[in-house]
Amino acid sequence: MSQPRRRLHPWLLSRWVIVPAVLLILVFGWNLNVAMNATGEIRGRVVGPGGQPVPNATVQLFERSFVVNTEKQRTTTGTDGRFRFEGNASHAVQLQAEAPGLGKSERTTLRLLFRAQDADLPAPLVLKP
């Protein structure tokens, strides 16, 4: 145990104070981050085979539990092909889009860092006939 030579009390500078303090700050910061970003919003886009936005496509949200995925919600895209889910409570969801005449998209897994994290789907869901 090295004795630091500053004006602070040596106990305050020992690693037994510093390491737990850093850990506490990290935990606190992480929880703050979680609290600020956990409204359960998931946003994304649906495009057709040629890349054009698809309005009125149905998007399903599946929630992952231990081994199975169950459907929790569905919504439809707006005129610009965008969709938005609210109130997602899971940390790992799957999304799939479908539009009459344009076919289905693949199921895309979106894994989040914590439950109900706000997220944007990085790539749009591409419909395939």
Add this chain to the structure above:
Amino acid sequence: MILCFLLPSLAIFLLYRVIPLGWNAVLSFQSWSPMRPPRWVGLEHYEEMLFYDDVFWTALWNTLIWIGAAPLAIVLALGIALLVNSDLKGASVYRTIVFLSYPLMTVAVGIIWRWMYDERGGFINWALRELGLIDKPLGFLQSFDLAMPSVILTDIWQVIGFYMIILLTGLQQIPQHLYEAARVDGVPRHAVFLHITLPMLRPSLFLCAVIGLLNSFTSFDLVYVMTNGGPGHATELLVTYIYKLGFGQTKFDYAAAVTVVQFLLLLVLTFLANRLAGGNAGAVEKD
């Protein structure tokens, strides 16, 4: 008055060491189960164990193999300790790395090594196949012949750091002037090792041996996670067998009899190790 300060600790030791030891002995002569009142049956359990129970003999034999592997680990640890015990740069880093596995949770260590031994994703099978030593993956923990050595190797991996630390402490306590005198007299290096280092290390080596003995009792976690005694009873140790008897089949009385045998084995082997170490190594046990 002062005894009051001692009381809590003593109570714990009485409750969990002394009384259980006595109760265990009594239990082994009784027919007992949680629902029925006890009945004296004399040596019945011992008779069944020694003459009819093959699993007991397998477990006993495996425990002896486990103990027998300790000298191997101690020799390895001695080699490492000799290498680390010098003014080599970075010696403390090596020491930390070798010791790192010892204080870790044995359950986790067991899982880590299951993964190392895995047929497809495991490093060991991959390395052996890359080197062309085998052409089919080996199921180390599923094989009757390989399971025991594999689990023992894992155990050695975990405890070797502890042996090293003990031997290192022993090495550092050898007076330097002995070595200087040997150098002045021109004694060859291997003779120095045989006639100075080894005899001076005897207490430390004895300690390692006793820890190796105790280790056969405490390796429950490793065996439970890695093979659970299987395949068949290929890796069954007395301690896992006792657990299965007591808490799997609720044969507490019979399990107690096996425990008595195991404890006697420990005492006898400790005594023998003490003898081998020159008889005076018991001195380290006294404060």
Add this chain to the structure above:
Amino acid sequence: MRRGVPWLRHAVLILVSAAMLLPFYWVLKTAITDENIYAYPPRLLPQNPHPYNFVDVWYLIPFPRYLLNSIVVSLLAVVGNVVLNAMAAYALTQSFRAKKLVILLLLSCMLIPFQATIIPAYLITARIGLLNSYLGLALPLLSTIVCIFIYKSAFEAVPRSLVEAARMDGLSEWRIITHVLLPLSRPAIATNVILAFIWSWNSFMWPLIITRDADMQTLPLGLARFLSYMEDTTGALYAFVCLVLAPGILVFLMAQSAFIRGLTHGATKG
């Protein structure tokens, strides 16, 4: 004991270190990738590392609950060891009748591995009604003989005159321990804390026997249970292993010297 070729010794030691560290790397690698576990050959370097396996562990199993249980039991054990051992060690530095007998008893208790008394220990705990409780989990770990002797030798290093003077001033025995002896034996306290923490944190067989509810399981139990229904098929298992090992490694690296001092002390003194 010096030889001319340090690089040779370095080479051997680096090889040994690699053998010691490789398993950790292998598990960490699997924990941060989505590697298909049935694919051969395994990749040596992690591809597309991501933290999501850790997220899965946190949510799919009651990880926070296991963590809480482990922390409570470890805390009980640490506090128990620091306080009870100090009391017992203080008593042993005083002279009283039957002191020889007590020391002999303690030394012979040291030779009894806890695993050898596990069945009656379970029956006793059942009889006092502590099965499936925090106290029951921690009780056998509350005081350790090795640690008592570590305190004892630290207390004996404190000048007797100091203790006598404190007694003259009318300090009670209890205050002598807390105000005179303990502040002068910080390394012994550290050793007690670390040994108690490591032992209770890693303890497996005892919790396995006396817990009944999933709610009371500690981390090692949770890990063994997770293994039994996931069977090495998922990166989440290895993420779990990493999470469980991290506190132990951290505490060990921070307190290596105190830890080694405690172990070698325990080893050479009994």
